[in-house]
Amino acid sequence: MESTREWAVRQDADDPLSSFRKEFELPEGLIQLNGNSLGPLPRAVPGALERAMRHQWGPRLIRAWFEDGWWEAPVRTGDRIGRLIGAAPGQTVVGESTSVQLFNAVTAAARLRPGRTVLLSDAANFPTDRYLAASVARLLGLRLTEVPPGGIGEALERHRGRVGAVLCGAVDFRTGELFDVPRLTAEIHAAGAVAVWDLSHAAGAVPVEVDAAGVDLAVGCGYKYLCGGPGAPAFLYAAARHHGALDLPVTGWHGHARPFAMEDTFVPAEGIERARTGTPHILSLLALEAALEPLEAAGVAAVRRKSLALGDQFLGLLRDLGPGAEGAPGPGPEGGVPAVEVVTPTAPERRGGHLTLRVPGAAGVSAALLERGVLTDARPPSLLRLCLNGLYVSYTDVFDTVTALRDALEVTR
Ligand SMILES: Cc1ncc(COP(=O)(O)O)c(C=O)c1O
Numbered sequence: 001m002e003s004t005r006e007w008a009v010r011q012d013a014d015d016p017l018s019s020f021r022k023e024f025e026l027p028e029g030l031i032q033l034n035g036n037s038l039g040p041l042p043r044a045v046p047g048a049l050e051r052a053m054r055h056q057w058g059p060r061l062i063r064a065w066f067e068d069g070w071w072e073a074p075v076r077t078g079d080r081i082g083r084l085i086g087a088a089p090g091q092t093v094v095g096e097s098t099s100v101q102l103f104n105a106v107t108a109a110a111r112l113r114p115g116r117t118v119l120l121s122d123a124a125n126f127p128t129d130r131y132l133a134a135s136v137a138r139l140l141g142l143r144l145t146e147v148p149p150g151g152i153g154e155a156l157e158r159h160r161g162r163v164g165a166v167l168c169g170a171v172d173f174r175t176g177e178l179f180d181v182p183r184l185t186a187e188i189h190a191a192g193a194v195a196v197w198d199l200s201h202a203a204g205a206v207p208v209e210v211d212a213a214g215v216d217l218a219v220g221c222g223y224k225y226l227c228g229g230p231g232a233p234a235f236l237y238a239a240a241r242h243h244g245a246l247d248l249p250v251t252g253w254h255g256h257a258r259p260f261a262m263e264d265t266f267v268p269a270e271g272i273e274r275a276r277t278g279t280p281h282i283l284s285l286l287a288l289e290a291a292l293e294p295l296e297a298a299g300v301a302a303v304r305r306k307s308l309a310l311g312d313q314f315l316g317l318l319r320d321l322g323p324g325a326e327g328a329p330g331p332g333p334e335g336g337v338p339a340v341e342v343v344t345p346t347a348p349e350r351r352g353g354h355l356t357l358r359v360p361g362a363a364g365v366s367a368a369l370l371e372r373g374v375l376t377d378a379r380p381p382s383l384l385r386l387c388l389n390g391l392y393v394s395y396t397d398v399f400d401t402v403t404a405l406r407d408a409l410e411v412t413r
Pocket residue numbers: 097098099100126128129169173198200201221
């Protein structure tokens with residue numbers, strides 16, 4: 001019976017991914033369902049940092065840049081992340097925060113379409129995306145038009161011939177909805193515009209195939225599903241066909257064609273190297289590089305399959321909580337568990353890496369869950385997010401989470 005703990009324990013015993021859990025330092029007694037904000041610490045990371053300090057930085061000082069591969073790290077790690085998002089080598093670079101890379105990518109995208117005056121952005125984008133789109137629009141004298149989720153096609157039609165670039169999130173950070181990246185990219189191209197995707201909640205969680213989808217530019221966090229640690233550097237992908245014309249605004253010397261010639265003016269390097277900025281945060285970059293090992297070994301497709309299975313188990317158990325536990329918002333049955341609404345579309349192809357529930361007093365429920373050993377988070381308005389990452393979350397974790405959720409809902413009602 002799928003609804004029993006015994007079933008969950010058996011699933012874990014048969015699960016080919018269960019061995020990856022020990023690759024992470026997960027706190028004893030805590031179920032980590034917050035990997036869509038900050039992924040857990042991979043066991044390989046402390047050793048990698050220790051080696052970088054004790055064997056590279058300490059003894060070799062400046063020589064480490066060239067003798068220990070520091071100089072190549074942004075593109076080397078970029079290629080590894082590229083493989084996880086379906087990008088052929090030479091199109092992905094790692095460095096800076098996601099916010100800086102969003103600024104870089106959106107500006108460069110708009111510059112690929114001179115004369116076009118509208119910058120489109122999904123109104124459901126993460127706040128930093130929206131703030132940066134607004135800043136780019138001010139800087140380039142564009143009109144920023146924010147559209148509700150699903151409204152991109154209609155807006156392209158309304159502003160026909162005027163939209164230069166479109167910024168979309170592949171997975172809605174609130175609802176967990178996964179958008180159809182290939183279809184939307186094709187629509188954006190049909191309107192003559194350039195697509196910039198924020199893959200922060202997708203990279204490492206769902207098999208986005210950026211090359212196959214014809215994505216122009218993409219950006220994503222290093223600290224969520226890639227588990228690179230707090231403030232891990234972000235990545236920027238630019239399709240090779242754009243490299244020659246790519247005019248990125250952050251023209252740091254590491255992106256120069258001849259950085260050590262110390263020339264008077266900026267000449268962009270060939271290829272993705274031009275998307276390098278200044279001196280990378282090497283220790284964070286090496287931590288991110290080491291963090292990728294378990295995900296690479298498991299494979300994004302397998303992680304995705306298991307995450308969906310965990311999601312199905314969760315949704316099934318939620319239904320079993322009783323009438324009113326799922327469906328339209330509203331009070332639950334008298335004396336029963338208060339009603340929760342599943343906000344994430346339940347069709348597997350429309351689900352990202354996390355599931356979102358609308359629960360009255362979501363922040364209090366999240367706090368009550370933490371008291372019961374389950375780490376989640378809440379986002380306004382009344383949304384509880386649970387990230388079921390197949391790389392380290394087990395079927396037993398999901399069973400125990402639903403048990404804890406029933407209690408948490410009861411005590412917070
Ligand atoms: C979709 C999305 N983009 C960007 C960010 C964050 O950007 P930064 O890493 O610069 O804080 C987040 C989360 O913090 C996010 O969810």
